[in-house]
Amino acid sequence: MNKKISVISFLATVIVISGCAQEKPISSYDDAGLCILKGQAMGYGNTEIMxxxxxxxAxxxxxxxxxADCDxxxxxxxQSAQVDMQTTRDIIDRSQxxxxINAIQGY
Known part of the structure; x- marks a missing residue:
């Protein structure tokens, strides 16, 4: 039961934190950071920021x-975005x- 509550609490915390995160101004990224940000946006499918x-x-x-370095x-x-999304899916799958199992066992 405690494990179930811990996983649910963790997921709730992640959702709250991600919803409250302040967006860093794009102009504040260095060139490498801007390239990484572009890759993350592509990986997450975030078309709004592109x-x-x-x-x-420009x-x-x-x-x-x-x-070549930017690429x-x-x-x-x-890759970072894809790993993050897969990790989140794995956590949700394990939680479900x-x-x-807990429902079947009557917890």
Whole structure:
């Protein structure tokens, strides 16, 4: 029972924290960070922020890092987002299985 409550509390905390997080201004990212942010947005499928990211790339013009390095950072951001999403799905799946087992066992 405590494990079930802990998982549910954890998920609730993650949801609350992510909903309250302040968005960092895109202009405050360094060039590598901007490339990572683009990759994360792509990985999460966040289409709302992509025009802002593209506008920031256009505003900066040439980056202080090579296009190849930026592409590497974009891939890193994508992979990070995909791992985060899979981890979240795994936690939710385990929580649902635990709830089903507890319901069957009468907890």
């Amino acid at each position: 025009p802002k990211i593209q506008a920031e790339f 505003r900066r013009g040439e980056l202080s890092i090579s296009n 590497t950072y974009i891939q890193t951001g994508k 299985r635990s709830q089903a």
